[in-house]
Amino acid sequence: MPTRKVVIIGSGPAGYTAAIYAARANLAPLMFTGLQSGGQLMLTTLVENYPGFVDGIDGPVLMETMRKQAERFGTDMIAEDVASVDFSTRPFTLQAEGATYQADTVIIATGASAKxxxxxxxxxxxxxxxxxxxxxxxxxxxxxxxxxxxxxxxxxxxxxxxxxxxxxxxxxxxxxxxxxxxxxxxxxxxxxxxxxxxxxxxxxxxxxxxxxxxxxxxxxxxxxxxxxxxxxxxxxAIGHVPNTALFRGQLELLPNDYIKVVPGTTQTSVPGVFAAGDVADHTFRQAATAAGTGCMAALEAERFLEALQR
Ligand SMILES: Cc1cc2nc3c(=O)[nH]c(=O)nc-3n(C[C@H](O)[C@H](O)[C@H](O)COP(=O)(O)OP(=O)(O)OC[C@H]3O[C@@H](n4cnc5c(N)ncnc54)[C@H](O)[C@@H]3O)c2cc1C
Missing domain, CATH: 3.50.50.60 (FAD/NAD(P)-binding domain)
Known part of the structure; x- marks a missing residue:
């Protein structure tokens, strides 16, 4: 399989926003939606604080809309969980359902789960x-x-x-x-x-x-x-667990297992790997902040790829 420019792991607000930006920048992203396609907002009913919806919107409807928007610009989607990653050399390697994928950049948007x-x-x-x-x-x-x-x-x-x-x-x-x-x-x-x-x-x-x-x-x-x-x-309110087991030993994690990023960016300890949304945010954990950092991750991946070509 050819090396992808951008692979996104996770299909919550962070993953879909990253996909929309990366696809519109002509980077033909590949997204692993994960088995919980749409992420945490699939578990809720009315979302009233995501901007753009005067009367609020049901979580699953919001996520379906984001999915369609990401697809419209050409995001390829695979409805599987990524089983393992190797970030030790670039292109990076990902395994899912027995198949191997390679990527120049990876955006991690695997979220967190409430206990x-x-x-x-x-x-x-x-x-x-x-x-x-x-x-x-x-x-x-x-x-x-x-x-x-x-x-x-x-x-x-x-x-x-x-x-x-x-x-x-x-x-x-x-x-x-x-x-x-x-x-x-x-x-x-x-x-x-x-x-x-x-x-x-x-x-x-x-x-x-x-x-x-x-x-x-x-x-x-x-x-x-x-x-x-x-x-x-x-x-x-008994705590959250970030979905980072997959990345242990591959990236620097914080003591609470969230992914460590350079403050004000989505850059992880591995150049070319970016983390967006709840997986790197133990403070705000909101759909709007996840979407915001998803946008940042795609823009940072784009700049990283540009720098590689110079
Ligand atoms: C019940 C509930 C109600 C909420 N209500 C609101 C609200 O009203 N407003 C608000 O702003 N926020 C709300 N939140 C919080 C909001 O849902 C999260 O902040 C937001 O979804 C985080 O987005 P994310 O993209 O970081 O990750 P998530 O939405 O957590 O998505 C993570 C994605 O990663 C995927 N994934 C995980 N592991 C793998 C793997 N190994 N391979 C591939 N994919 C993987 C999952 O399948 C999923 O698609 C609510 C949360 C819950 C649980």
């Missing part, structure tokens, strides 16, 4: 009251009852953000003390709308029949007592 509780009803109610992103979905729960699960800094951040919107915010944490930094704990503890349910876990989420979250059963681990709380929005 979940592991309850059966959780996936079913995702985007229907269950969320992993307060910035994304908090607005839907204005003046309603909200529950946050987690005890780290990001759980406190989510709870504080949601306390500005919801009627009350219960924070459920499995231990008797929080993992969050002292300053975040103090801020949350001072907030009259935030209430803590410590030594507790979520046992069940209702109501899959109604197709939305209406209640959460919380079990106290010390007493064994289960209490049903009337809840409209359940935010799971």
């Amino acid at each position: 979940m509780l592991g309850l059966a009803e959780e996936r079913e109610l995702m985007g229907r009251g269950v969320s992993t992103c307060a910035t994304c979905d908090g607005f839907f729960f204005k003046d309603q009852n909200i529950m946050v699960v987690g005890g780290g800094d990001s759980a406190m951040e989510e709870a504080l953000y949601l306390s500005r919107l919801g009627r009350k915010v219960d924070v459920v944490h499995r231990r008797d003390s929080l993992r969050a930094s002292k300053i975040m704990q103090e801020r949350a503890a001072k907030n009259p709308r935030i209430n803590f349910l410590l030594d507790s876990v979520v046992d069940a989420i209702g109501d899959t029949k109604a197709g939305k979250v209406t209640s959460v059963d919380v079990r106290n681990l010390k007493t064994g007592q289960v209490t049903t709380h009337l809840v409209d929005g359940l935010f799971i």
Whole structure:
């Protein structure tokens, strides 16, 4: 197979935006969409904060639109996961489904996955009251009852953000003390709308029949007592895992396993390999920022290829 100028791994907002820019620059990109084609927004319903849609747009519809736009300019797509990469020499080598591909530049846009509780009803109610992103979905729960699960800094951040919107915010944490930094704990503890349910876990989420979250059963681990709380929005804030296992040993990763990039760029530790979207962003994790860095990655890949020709 001929060496491709640009190979993109991942088909979330970062991957599709990179594809649109690379294709319009005549670089004929090849995209591995991955098995979760469309990425994380396929898991949600209404997206109201992606610019350009006055009344919001359903996540899957937005991603289908991005896919069509990337295809329109000539992006080739393969609906497979990349199984391994070799970035030690250029052209770089990628393996997928037993076939080998070569590329002068690679744009990694494999995203991150939110850690979940592991309850059966959780996936079913995702985007229907269950969320992993307060910035994304908090607005839907204005003046309603909200529950946050987690005890780290990001759980406190989510709870504080949601306390500005919801009627009350219960924070459920499995231990008797929080993992969050002292300053975040103090801020949350001072907030009259935030209430803590410590030594507790979520046992069940209702109501899959109604197709939305209406209640959460919380079990106290010390007493064994289960209490049903009337809840409209359940935010799971127990961390994210960047999809970087594939790149371990090939690229420099941060201690939290996100890809390390040169600040203000998408350049990784390997010249010619770029990282865009959530896979290199443990701070913002938004569709708009993913699209923005996808654009940057394509422009940087284009400049890298130009420099090779000089
Ligand atoms: C339920 C939910 C609701 C959300 N709501 C909003 C919202 O309202 N507004 C907002 O701005 N953000 C929202 N977000 C966050 C937003 O979805 C992410 O910030 C965004 O999708 C990140 O885009 P990305 O392109 O970096 O990666 P992702 O969307 O995570 O896509 C990653 C892609 O990489 C692919 N991939 C992974 N591994 C491989 C591999 N080995 N080979 C090939 N492909 C691979 C996957 O198949 C997938 O296509 C939400 C997230 C969730 C989970």
